[in-house]
Amino acid sequence: MENWITSHDRVLAQRQAEGWMFLIEAARDIRTTGALAPSSPALARALTDPVRTLAGRPLNILEAGAGTGAVTRTLIPLLSPGSRLDIAESNPRFTARLHHLARTHPHLAGRRQQVRIHSRRVQDLDTDRRYDVIVSGLPFANFLPDQVETIMGRYLEMLHPGGALTYFAYLGTRRARALLSSRAQARRHHAVEEVLAGYQRRYATGCWTVWANLPPAKVWQLTRPAPAPAPAPAAVGARR
Numbered sequence: 001m002e003n004w005i006t007s008h009d010r011v012l013a014q015r016q017a018e019g020w021m022f023l024i025e026a027a028r029d030i031r032t033t034g035a036l037a038p039s040s041p042a043l044a045r046a047l048t049d050p051v052r053t054l055a056g057r058p059l060n061i062l063e064a065g066a067g068t069g070a071v072t073r074t075l076i077p078l079l080s081p082g083s084r085l086d087i088a089e090s091n092p093r094f095t096a097r098l099h100h101l102a103r104t105h106p107h108l109a110g111r112r113q114q115v116r117i118h119s120r121r122v123q124d125l126d127t128d129r130r131y132d133v134i135v136s137g138l139p140f141a142n143f144l145p146d147q148v149e150t151i152m153g154r155y156l157e158m159l160h161p162g163g164a165l166t167y168f169a170y171l172g173t174r175r176a177r178a179l180l181s182s183r184a185q186a187r188r189h190h191a192v193e194e195v196l197a198g199y200q201r202r203y204a205t206g207c208w209t210v211w212a213n214l215p216p217a218k219v220w221q222l223t224r225p226a227p228a229p230a231p232a233p234a235a236v237g238a239r240r
């Protein structure tokens with residue numbers, strides 16, 4: 001019991017420290033940090049759902065914008081032997097935190113090479129690797145429409161046919177922006193939503209609202225279509 005209390009206290013202390021770190025980074029640069037606090041376990045669970053669906057198979061997974069590792073911590077125990085998790089995170093203070101998480105996570109003991117942390121923007125990731133699942137934590141609502149178009153195009157390109165992408169958007173941000181920021185900002189936000197709506201129309205295979213997060217968020221799942229099966233060869237000697 002005492003051991004449980006100690007480890008429970010340790011987890012709480014760690015969550016608190018990460019909460020503060022996130023807030024400090026948000027104060028430094030709210031545009032790229034995109035939130036005041038890490039995602040809740042409920043949001044992390046919804047974002048990682050496609051990995052759970054494919055559980056047991058060796059998978060290539062990409063997480064973009066991992067922050068302090070709220071979603072990474074849900075992903076790591078889902079990594080089966082032979083799976084690999086690439087993480088692209090642009091803030092070097094967050095990548096230092098993620099390196100610490102990968103070094104100390106008990107599930108990775110003896111197989112730390114399963115997780116690779118790239119300290120760069122996801123659009124600058126130089127890789128030929130194709131992924132079964134991409135989990136994006138990027139704050140698209142703060143980006144320019146062209147940036148979102150580039151990143152979404154790159155995500156689709158990096159997915160295996162049949163592979164899944166998840167990302168989230170906080171509820172109510174457009175209305176808040178329309179009330180609180182300039183017209184130019186509201187127009188930019190609307191244009192970003194239009195870009196995302198285009199991808200949703202073509203590729204969406206799921207959408208859920210997660211209320212147990214501050215603020216609540218909508219999670220989208222997009223799937224890169226698998227190629228249509230080749231037509232069956234005509235039967236030899238078939239009559240015309």
Ligand SMILES: C[S@@+](CC[C@H](N)C(=O)[O-])C[C@H]1O[C@@H](n2cnc3c(N)ncnc32)[C@H](O)[C@@H]1O
Binds near residue numbers: 089123
């Ligand atoms: C809203 S936070 C999400 C953090 C974490 N996934 C979570 O859910 O708690 C967005 C994260 O994306 C990172 N980020 C922003 N732009 C990025 C980019 N172009 N490439 C990679 N990471 C980026 C930020 O530094 C931040 O850690």
